Amino acid sequence: MTMEPSRVTVYEVGPRDGLQNESARLPVEAKVKLVEALAATGLSRIEVGSFVRADWIPQLADTEEVARRTLRLPGVGLSALVPNRHGLERAIACGMREVAVFMSSSEAHNQKNTNKPIASPLELFGEIVPESLRNGMTVRAYLRTAWGI
Numbered sequence: 001m002t003m004e005p006s007r008v009t010v011y012e013v014g015p016r017d018g019l020q021n022e023s024a025r026l027p028v029e030a031k032v033k034l035v036e037a038l039a040a041t042g043l044s045r046i047e048v049g050s051f052v053r054a055d056w057i058p059q060l061a062d063t064e065e066v067a068r069r070t071l072r073l074p075g076v077g078l079s080a081l082v083p084n085r086h087g088l089e090r091a092i093a094c095g096m097r098e099v100a101v102f103m104s105s106s107e108a109h110n111q112k113n114t115n116k117p118i119a120s121p122l123e124l125f126g127e128i129v130p131e132s133l134r135n136g137m138t139v140r141a142y143l144r145t146a147w148g149i
Helices: 014-021 028-040 063-070 085-093 107-114 119-134
Strands: 045-050 077-081 098-104 138-144
Touching: 014 028, 014 045, 028 045, 028 063, 045 063, 063 077, 063 085, 077 138, 085 119, 098 107, 098 119, 107 119, 119 138
Parallel strands: 045 077, 077 098, 098 138
Antiparallel strands: none
């Protein structure tokens, strides 16, 4: 006998993960249209960006504005990645109701991706998650490189 879930939730991360890997920087209006188009397909969970340092990922420097302009999409839960305390403060300031935290399962990937050891995200979770909850936010955590690097 197989146990199948009664439902599956798909989190679309293209506006963050897809765009951060592009060499070209899209204007805010194009990102807003992308999020709106994804929502129009019926997707109900969309990660609109990441509150990271602009000098590390310039493609996501305008996440606040994208979030502000898409937060009112009916029936769509929007989230953003927050890699640190400052990112969480930016998410709170622009009205995000859901944030995502992450870590890698591989020491090498964590070092390459965040320039920190794998234990570092666990320490950050202890700071970010309670503060998010105190601010009435939902927190989603995910594990990167679960099948290798």
